[in-house]
Amino acid sequence: MEKDITLELHEKVLIKLFNRDSAITFFDIGACEGLSSVRYNSIFPNSKAYVFEPVPNNYKKIINNIEKFNLKNAQVFELGLSSEKGEATFYVSSGNPKNKEKPLDNSTSFGNKSSSLYKPSKTKEVHPWLEFNEEITIKTDTFKNFCLDQKINTIDFIHMDVQGAELMVLQGAKDMINNINSIWLEVEKIELYENQALKEDIEQFFSDKDFICLLNKVNHIAGDQFWVNKNYFDNLDENTKDYLVKLKNRTQLKSNLSSFVGNAKLSLKQLFSSK
Template identity: 30%
Template sequence: MEDKGINFVKTLNLPEVEEKCFERLVRLIGRLNLSHPLIFDVGANIGQSIDKFRGAWPDASIHCFEANPSVFQYLHTQYAAEKDLYFNPVALSERIGELSFFATRVAEVSSLLSPTQRMQNLSVEHKYDYEEITVPSETLDHYCETQHISRIDLLKIDVQGAELSVLKGAQGLLSAGAVSMIYLETTFADCYENQTLFTDLLVYLSQVGEGYELWDIAPFLYTGRDQLWAANSIFLSKSIAGELLK
């Protein structure tokens, strides 16, 4: 019987759309005169975002978080000599301790959430086949407290469906409006068990503290049946949005 769901064999990827969203982010930070932004890269993978951030802001300080041990080893080796980079081999979530982590065959789709069985069955390259391991977990609030960090200019999150858990672990910072901008990837297709939905993000971020405003959304990946699969979004704190609207 033919599967009437998502066609994972043929997808439409629009990297130019993703790039333009990042360019708009760069312009936003430029309007705030932040030449040395403090950036948190949650789900750093092998450093793709580090390269982008350093290209835009050579003097940025970047705190990197990558839970996959093998990927972290590559990341640290690749960038160890660079200044103002801080490496953390932990998962950020709403809990301090240890969590299950699903290290997939293709590392960039690894997650704190297990891929759905249907996703594994439909992925012809078996990229979602996984090994379940245990990794250390930290909250953003606790990390910033121990590092004496009171404000984050840019919080980038790419954690394959576990975005809400990361944000809940930063509730103190978000309630205080201490995170200026949030730049995150959201998955719309049914890829992971109990994954964060975009509506979950909208509700949570609109209600935490004074609230965060959705400033931009850029869909960049569609399934073979033209269903939205992934998009990048920019959320701004109320105070930052107010400054930019002056």
């Protein structure tokens, strides 16, 4: 992957938080095909990656991509991080939307990105083309156990895409949450998966653990948030903090507008469908 890539918004935050030459440690949880890890490694070439993916076919694709892009400091684990150690049922997604030949990130499928520890609920209402035709049993462990086993004391950044199981992963960190500097994750406003934690639950957790939300890109259904440990944030230089606070305010306004427009469209749709 090219070094001079166009940075996404959260990646611009990352290079404000960490020097690009730093040997940062990051976790890619729910890595699917591992392309996010490849991308982060291109931004932080001295980084060390711990990559987690419980679906066997996706795990094999990660191994291939690690070799293809020559990621020397990446370790891949066929494991689901959760709130308990053991085994769990995993609902495997598949399918492709009509008129879509290939995902924008050059991965091989759209549908393999929505697998979850939780049974689908309104997922197919939002994405009717998605299919959940397979249930498998996966190995699970907690974040805290994994870090103890691997003798990991600090994580600089976590990319988490676990389709409704975010709170389970975070709860499994226990006191290790204090040693995580930043987290980028997807959250939902509606129950895409049965009994999943929603946006307000995630925000309450982070607030209780003394994290600050730097980016909020959640619309009326779902979206991404970037959280940073307040202790880490407080030790940044004043120019960096000023930049991040201004960016936070701009993205919050856009998120509010997106939610307002989305809710208005949804209300109109429900109004006309009821007639």
